[in-house]
Amino acid sequence: MIKAVKAIIFSCTVIVAALSSTGCSQLTVLRVKELNAVRDSIRADQQAYFNKLLEEQSKLLAEQRNASEMLRLLRADQLARFNEMDRKTSAISNNLSDSQSRLSRLDQKTSEFSRRLDQKLASEEDAANQRKAQQDKLFEIAMSDFNAGRYDLSISGFLDFLRQFPDAAQASDAEYWAAESRFAKKEYEAAEKEYMAFIKKYPDGQRSCSVFYKLGLAYEHQDKKKSMEMVWKNLLQRCPDSQEAQSVKARMGQ
Amino acid sequence: MKKIFFAALMVLVPALAGAAEKFDLEGYASRFDSIPIGVIKFKPTNANLLKENFPWDIIENNLDLSGKFGVVALPEFDSASLAKRGIGVYVDGKYTLEADGKTVLIECYLRDVATRSLLVGKKYKGELKALRNMVHRYSNELVELLFSDRGIFESRILYVRAEGARKNIGIMDFDGHNRARLTNDNIINIFPTFADKSTVLWTSYQRGKPDIYRGSITAGTSKIFIQEKAMVVSPDVSTIDGTIAYASSQSGSLNVYTCSPDGSKKRQLTFSRGGIDTAPSWSPNGYQIAFTSDRGGGPQIYVMDATGSNQRRVTFEGRYNDTPAWSPKGDKIAYASLGDNYQYNIWTVSPDGNDAKMVANLPGANENPTWSPDGTLIAFVNTAGGRSDMYIVKHDGTRLRRITKTGDVRMPKWSHFW
Numbered sequence: 001m002i003k004a005v006k007a008i009i010f011s012c013t014v015i016v017a018a019l020s021s022t023g024c025s026q027l028t029v030l031r032v033k034e035l036n037a038v039r040d041s042i043r044a045d046q047q048a049y050f051n052k053l054l055e056e057q058s059k060l061l062a063e064q065r066n067a068s069e070m071l072r073l074l075r076a077d078q079l080a081r082f083n084e085m086d087r088k089t090s091a092i093s094n095n096l097s098d099s100q101s102r103l104s105r106l107d108q109k110t111s112e113f114s115r116r117l118d119q120k121l122a123s124e125e126d127a128a129n130q131r132k133a134q135q136d137k138l139f140e141i142a143m144s145d146f147n148a149g150r151y152d153l154s155i156s157g158f159l160d161f162l163r164q165f166p167d168a169a170q171a172s173d174a175e176y177w178a179a180e181s182r183f184a185k186k187e188y189e190a191a192e193k194e195y196m197a198f199i200k201k202y203p204d205g206q207r208s209c210s211v212f213y214k215l216g217l218a219y220e221h222q223d224k225k226k227s228m229e230m231v232w233k234n235l236l237q238r239c240p241d242s243q244e245a246q247s248v249k250a251r252m253g254q
Numbered sequence: 255m256k257k258i259f260f261a262a263l264m265v266l267v268p269a270l271a272g273a274a275e276k277f278d279l280e281g282y283a284s285r286f287d288s289i290p291i292g293v294i295k296f297k298p299t300n301a302n303l304l305k306e307n308f309p310w311d312i313i314e315n316n317l318d319l320s321g322k323f324g325v326v327a328l329p330e331f332d333s334a335s336l337a338k339r340g341i342g343v344y345v346d347g348k349y350t351l352e353a354d355g356k357t358v359l360i361e362c363y364l365r366d367v368a369t370r371s372l373l374v375g376k377k378y379k380g381e382l383k384a385l386r387n388m389v390h391r392y393s394n395e396l397v398e399l400l401f402s403d404r405g406i407f408e409s410r411i412l413y414v415r416a417e418g419a420r421k422n423i424g425i426m427d428f429d430g431h432n433r434a435r436l437t438n439d440n441i442i443n444i445f446p447t448f449a450d451k452s453t454v455l456w457t458s459y460q461r462g463k464p465d466i467y468r469g470s471i472t473a474g475t476s477k478i479f480i481q482e483k484a485m486v487v488s489p490d491v492s493t494i495d496g497t498i499a500y501a502s503s504q505s506g507s508l509n510v511y512t513c514s515p516d517g518s519k520k521r522q523l524t525f526s527r528g529g530i531d532t533a534p535s536w537s538p539n540g541y542q543i544a545f546t547s548d549r550g551g552g553p554q555i556y557v558m559d560a561t562g563s564n565q566r567r568v569t570f571e572g573r574y575n576d577t578p579a580w581s582p583k584g585d586k587i588a589y590a591s592l593g594d595n596y597q598y599n600i601w602t603v604s605p606d607g608n609d610a611k612m613v614a615n616l617p618g619a620n621e622n623p624t625w626s627p628d629g630t631l632i633a634f635v636n637t638a639g640g641r642s643d644m645y646i647v648k649h650d651g652t653r654l655r656r657i658t659k660t661g662d663v664r665m666p667k668w669s670h671f672w
Contacts, residue, residue: 143605143606144583144584144585146539146541146584147537147538147539147542147583147584147585147605148538148539148583148584148585149494149538149539149540149541149584151539180541180559184539184541207564209563210559210563210564213561213563214559214561214563214564217561243524243525243558243562243563243565244562244563246522246525246562247522247523247525247561247562247563250521250522250525251521
């Protein structure tokens with residue numbers, strides 16, 4: 001609009017200048033008055049336009065300011081919301097991290113516990129295995145000494161076994177073979193005592209028939225005939241179908 | 255049997271003791287289960303050359319059969335070749351065959367491969383026919399030196415020589431050489447066993463039924479020893495006191511008995527009725543006897559005290575287990591087992607019935623195991639295609655070696671250390 005007003009003023013000025021330059025003075029004066037009136041009118045219009053424009057501009061500026069304010073408020077609100085969200089997210093994140101940390105610690109504790117438990121179980125199993133292997137080995141050595149006729153060694157081996165492993169499954173075997181070692185070494189008195197102790201401890205054991213028979217032989221070697229007969233009589237009653245009973249019958253001529 | 259003589263002349267160690275000290279022979283030997291050793295061809299000292307029984311070959315064969323050595327034989331000393339195989343010691347030597355061709359002197363040297371210095375040397379002189387014995391003696395001394403253990407190279411093996419329907423008792427060196435007849439009958443002679451170094455017991459059908467005979471290896475004489483109306487078989491003699499265990503059908507069934515070395519004090523140990531208890535084999539401590547019994551159904555190996563008490567079964571695998579042989583170390587019993595494939599194989603088991611394992615399963619039938627005197631080897635007979643030959647295998651089933659190729663060897667029985 002300002003551009004259009006400026007263009008009209010400029011056109012009038014050019015026309016006045018052109019008429020003035022033609023030399024028609026009378027007419028010119030009249031025309032100047034008219035032109036001035038027009039000019040003033042135009043100026044008034046121009047001013048009105050300006051005022052209107054200014055008013056419009058002020059309105060626009062006010063609207064703009066309102067819009068800006070609204071925008072600022074909106075942005076502030078948004079920012080506040082974002083901050084809140086951020087805070088909440090951060091809090092959640094912290095919680096999560098804390099939970100993860102706790103979980104991790106729990107995991108560590110669980111695995112440590114599990115490891116310790118495994119270690120404990122393994123060490124207990126190892127210890128049990130080692131103990132079993134040790135007792136098997138000790139028994140095996142004593143037995144191999146017996147089989148090779150090294151009776152002094154087998155006696156000390158079996159007795160050592162009994163000292164170390166009195167509750168082992170092979171304990172009765174160790175007692176039996178210790179007595180057998182005495183018998184094989186012809187230490188009949190010692191063998192007699194050990195056979196007697198064995199019978200007292202395991203009266204119905206798997207080896208009782210054999211031990212009754214051997215006890216009788218130990219008596220026989222010591223010329224204790226009555227004891228021998230008594231033991232073998234007992235054997236015949238207890239183990240009538242055994243090989244030992246057959247041997248006794250053969251020996252006693254029955 | 256004619257005696258042959260030879261003498262170990264001298265030990266060369268003292269003169270060269272310094273060299274021996276440099277090489278840690280004991281340390282070297284202790285590093286191996288099977289000692290790496292080289293054997294180099296001996297050199298003649300004159301123009302009279304041996305035509306057979308080459309000492310270096312016998313040494314190589316002895317050390318290999320023993321299972322205690324990893325032997326490499328070379329025609330000439332070659333330090334690079336020996337060192338490359340990780341061999342630290344070797345045997346070389348020389349021999350002198352005298353002009354009459356009847357007497358021989360052998361010199362055997364154990365040397366250090368790195369310096370060729372002498373560690374131990376020995377000289378033996380004797381009749382040429384005793385050459386193998388001389389080399390066996392030297393081999394024994396090597397084992398004693400390196401293992402502090404007795405060598406088995408002078409041990410002998412009794413066997414049944416199968417000649418069609420005839421079965422005679424023979425004897426041979428542990429390596430299958432030097433074979434000789436102890437009986438030469440048109441009858442069946444079986445189950446030979448040593449009573450002592452020069453006496454043999456066996457079962458003979460001389461009187462038309464099986465009895466136990468006793469014979470002298472050196473004198474070549476024999477006479478009936480246990481004579482009963484019933485059959486008497488499978489003698490085995492305790493190395494502790496000479497007590498003889500055998501099987502007899504005196505009671506109506508075949509059972510195990512013992513008697514004194516002179517045949518007296520017979521005692522029945524098993525009492526099967528209608529069954530079979532046989533093939534007794536003494537434990538080396540003379541306290542127990544392994545035997546075969548069918549009391550549980552099929553024949554299985556059992557163990558009992560020499561008094562007959564404490565009888566217990568020790569084999570549970572195999573359809574038919576027989577001919578137990580108790581190891582001289584006392585820790586194993588070898589036996590022949592008929593497996594699911596209906597083939598007899600050689601097995602071992604601990605006297606407590608544990609650790610049963612197969613040690614030989616050649617095609618054909620593998621039977622009659624017998625232990626070397628040191629308890630490391632098992633000799634047995636393999637019968638395939640109508641021929642029976644003796645093999646040796648280490649107790650763990652390794653180092654199987656064929657000993658005879660004549661096809662007529664049955665029931666071997668290895669001698670003890672006397």
